[in-house]
Structure formats: C-alpha cells, structure tokens
Amino acid sequence: MLIEEVIQHLEVLAPTAYAEDFDNVGLLVGNSNTTVTGILVTLDTLEIIVDEAIENNCNLIISFHPIVFKGIKKFNGTNYVERVVMKAIKHDIAIYAIHTALDNALQGVNDMICEQLGLINRRILIPQSGNIKKLITFAPTKEAEQLKTKLFKAGAGAIGNYTNCSFSSEGIGTFRASDKANPTLGEIGKTHYENETQIQVTYPKHLERIIIKALFENHSYEEVAYEITSLENNNQHIGMGMIGELVEPMEEVSFLKHIKETFKTGCVRHSELLDKPIKKVAVLGGSGSFAIKNAQRAGADIFITADLKYHQFYEAEKRLILADIGHYESEQYTKNLIVSYLRKKISNFAIILSDKNTNPIQYL
Template sequence: MKIKDITDHIEQLAPLHYAQDFDNVGLLVGEYTTQVTGVLITLDCLESVVQEAVEKKCNLIVTFHPIIFSGLKHLKPTDYVRRAVLKAIKHDIAIYATHTALDMAYGGVSYRMAQELKLQNVETLVPERSVIKKLQIHVPETHKNNLQEALFMAGAGQLGNYSECSFSITGTGTFKGNEHSNPALGSPGVREEASEVLLEMTYLPHLERSVLSAMKEHHPYEEVSYSIQTLENEYARIGMGTVGELEQPLASDEFLKLVKTTFNAGVVRSSLSRKRNIHKVALLGGSGSFAIKDAINKGADAYITADLKYHDFFQGENILLCDVGHYESEQFTKNLLQEYISEKFSSFAILCAQTQTNPVNYT
C-alpha cells in the first residue's frame, strides 16, 4: 500500500479543495509513491512526534496542523519547525496535513466535538455558499442515458442524502460543421437538425475534473455543447462549525461542568451570559471568534470554541461563550482520523501518537 492510497481515502472525507486559502495542507514531506510501513496520527507534528514515528516504524505521519505553514529559507535546526522537518527527512518519514480541509468537512472536527457532547439534530453552523456547480449539456436523445450514467459514476448528481439527481428536457438542436469537422451526425458544410436533450445536474468543484472527463469521453459529438454555473445556494455539507441540541436542557453551571469534563479542559473561560438553561449548542474547533454571530443567529444558547479575546466575551450577553482551549477543542481529531482510516484499511496498524503536543500548561 502506498501513501497515495491513504491520502486519497482521507480526501474523500476532507477534500483539499475546500481548505482555506491561507492554509498549507496535503503532503508536505515525502512522496506519494512510497510504500507505507505504518501510520501515526497526531494533532501537531513536533520533533518528538517524529521520534515516536521512528520508534514505532511508521513512515507516514498524518497531522492535523501543518508543521510547515510559511516558506523555509533554510533547513538548519534553529526552531521547532525545522527540527521536525529535518528529522522526518533524515528518517524517510512523510508528513501529510489535513487542517482546514477537515474543519470544513461534513463529519469533520466540529462534528466530532458534537459527537463527544452527544448532541442531537446536528447541522453545519456556517455552511459554504457559492460552492455547488451546475452542468448543462446538450446531448443526442439516443446517447442521453449512457452519458447520464457516466456522469453519475463520476460523482455528479449528488445533493445531500440524495444521489443520481438530474433534470432533462427534449428539444431540437442545429449545427453545421466546417470543412475540417468530423461530425458524428450528418456531413461537413450541411446544417443538421437533431433531437437533443438538455441534461442538467449539479456537482461539487473537487469532482470537476472527473465529471468533465466523463462527459467528454461519453458524449458522441466532436465539440460538446455545455455550460457551467456556480450557484449561490448554501451547501450544508461543507462549512465551519456545528450546531445541535442536548438531549435535555441543562442549567448553565451544570453545562459548564459537562464541557470541562468532556474536553478535559484545564479551565473553561466563559461569558457573563443571561442564559440560565442551555439546550441548543454551537461548536467550532480551533479559533472561532468569527462565528459568534452565526451561533447567535442560529439560536444557540451556548457556543464552544477557542482563542476568544477579551472583547469577544462582550458579545456573550445572550449566549454562553465557552473557550475550552485550542488543543482541547481539536483533541478528538486524532481519534476521528484513526477510526476513519482504520475502517478502510482494517488489516493495517493506524496508531494515535502518544506524545503530548499541547503547548499550553495550566497551573
């Protein structure tokens, strides 16, 4: 099994296409063609984690946070980033990062937070807009079914819990090829009329290459008449954060105890909210101050995230803002990835790193 087999599977859950522009995700060190001896999963790829991979004979580290975030002008061991990268190169260990690709994923970081809190009716807190693509194709009526099936196989026509979604309408198409053409119907220089179908279906942009390849391979015309639009719709299966409901409402002090225990937090910083009972809860792993208003607009009684600043807490008059810590909010990512990869590669050892990587100490 090669590294690409593992990363391809991860990208079915968390396509790199949806990572934030500032991020640095994917294979950071190593080659996709390398045979895998073992996989070690970590939240942060420090030098000590690379050493653990060496000792456990794992030549692929799957890390949540990318160890290389900005350009490296030299590889002298002068800081924690370069020391980790040098050690990985020295021992032929590959490093692959998921970060915001997994943040954006349906079933990703914030969904795992909701699972740990046992929330119900969970949905995406901040769904992405302008992500769905709509494909319109004119195809001869005789070839419509074959083309439609090929596009479904390539991943087009999926909407939430539904697949093989499309719309079609029949009409008459006309065309005339020049002297250099090789028309599938009729002859060059003669205008032809054909019974054609306008076939419409949607797809996600990370599938565009395979969808268009299937279209061109299975369409009979030399020149395919098609158009692509980006829809303004929200898409609830790609986005940041989650929101869901506790099975039973809790008093705010009892809820804070639950949060501290669930996330094993050294401390939970919270706002002076007027909320006395907590039922609907929003969550966002990592730095989540940007989504406070989204949590309020969703009607959440509480919002669990990290890295809130002093003035952020003033927004918590009518919502209980809870800062559990950056590491604490994302800690379950290791278990999420281990379970997901192990389900596909059940006969292969997928290990969670035991090295402690939280840089924050509580006294």
C-alpha cells in the same frame, strides 16, 4: 499501498478543495508514490512525533495542523519547524496535513465535538458558499439517459439527501463539420440538425475532474458542447462549526462542568451566566471568535470554542454564553476520528494513534 492511495481515502473524508484559502493542507513533505510502511496520526507534528514515527516504522504522518504554514526560506534547524521538516526528510517520512479541510467536513472536527457532548439534530453553523457547480451539456436525445446515468455514477446530481437530480429539456441542435472533422453524426460540409436533450446537473467542486472525465468518456460527439458555472448557493454539508441540541436541557453550571470533564481542560473561561437552561449548543473547534454572531443568529444558548480575547467575551451581549475550552482541548479527539476512519478503509498495515500530548499550553 502508496501514499497517494491513502490520500485518496482522506480526500473522501475531507476534500482539500474545501480548506480555507489561508491554510496549507495536503502532502507537505514526501513523495506520493512512496509505498506506505505504517501511518502515525497526530494533532501536531513535532520532533517527538517524528521520533515516534521512526520508532514504529511509520513513513507517513497524518497531522491535523500543518507544520509548514508560512514560507520557509532556509533550512538551518534554527526553529522547531525547520528541525521537524529536516528530520522527516532525513528519515524518508512523509507529512500530510488535513486541518481546515476536516474543519469544514460534515463528519469532521466539529461533528466530533458534538459527538462527545451527545448533541442531536446537528447541522453546519456556517455553510460554505461557492463550492457547488452546475454542468450544462447537450446530447442526442437517444443517448441522454445513458449519459445522465454515467454522470450520476461519477457523483453529479447529489443534493442533500437526494441523488440522481437533474433537469432536462429537448430541442434541435445544429452543427456543420469542417473537412478536418470526424463527425459521429452528419456529413462534412453540411449543416446537420439533431434532436438533442439539454442536461443540467449540479456537483461539488472537488469532483469536477471526475465529472468532466465521465462526460467526455461517455459522450458520442467528437466535440462535446458543455458549460460550467459556479453557484453561490450555500452548501449545507460543508462549512465551519456545528449547532445541535442536548437531549435534555441542562443547568448552566452543570453543563460547564460537563464540558470541563468531557474535554479534560484545565479551566473553562466563559462569559456571564444568564440564569436559563442550556438546550441549543454551537461549537467550533480551534479559534472560533469569528463565529460568535453566527451562533447568536442560530439561537444558541452557548457557543463552545477557543482562543477568545478579553473584549470578545463582551460580544456575548447577554444573548448566549461564550465558553473557551482551549485550542488543543477542542480539537484533541480529531486524531481519534482520523484513525477510526482509516482503519475502516485500510487493514493491511499499522495505523497508529500517537500517544504524545502536543498541547503547548499548561495549567497550574
């Protein structure tokens, strides 16, 4: 199996098209045409992780956080980023980062947090907008159903829990072929009138190349007429954070202790307690202060995240509890998620869960 084939599996779980603009995801080091000998999955790529990959004969590291985030102008080994990249290249080890692509995935980082807490009725906290597209095309009416079927098979027409969604309308199309054309219908130099069906389907933007390929391969016209537009609709299956509910409400302190135990954190920093039971829980792995208002609007009793600053705790406004459980702690189960997913997809070589703790923060 090539690295590219592993990447294709990861793209199904967490398409890089949905990563945040500021992020650096994908294959950061290495050649995608390299044959895989083994895969090591980690939260962070440090020198000890590269050493672990060498020891286990793994030439592909899948890391949640990208080791290269900003541009590197020199490779002198003067900092840990340069040393990691240099050692990986020296030992022909590729590094793939998934980061906010997995943050935004429906079954990604935040779903894993919800799973650990036993939350039900989960949904995306901040649905992403602008990643749904619409294709409009025109086909001879007698071919329209077959073309729609091919587009559906390529992934078009899926809306939430529904598939094969489309809208069609019929009319008369006209065209005149020039002497350089090779028309499948009509005659050169004469205006042709054809009973046509207009087909409209939506699709997620990461499938655009596949959708257009299916359109051209299954359309009979020499020149295919089509339009693509980007929709501003929120995608309820892609986005940051999640919100869910406890099966049974819990008292505040008891729930905070439950969080501390579940995520094995040195401490839970939290805002003022409100003396009311916890039922609705919002979560966002990593630095999530930007989502405080979203958690409030969603009616959360508590918002679990990390990297909150002093003054941001005031933003709780006695409307919910803010709980900072630590950056590493909030994302620690992510590598388990990736390993579990890949082991279901790939069984012919080793997929190893790194046993190294890469948390840079220690507690006394």
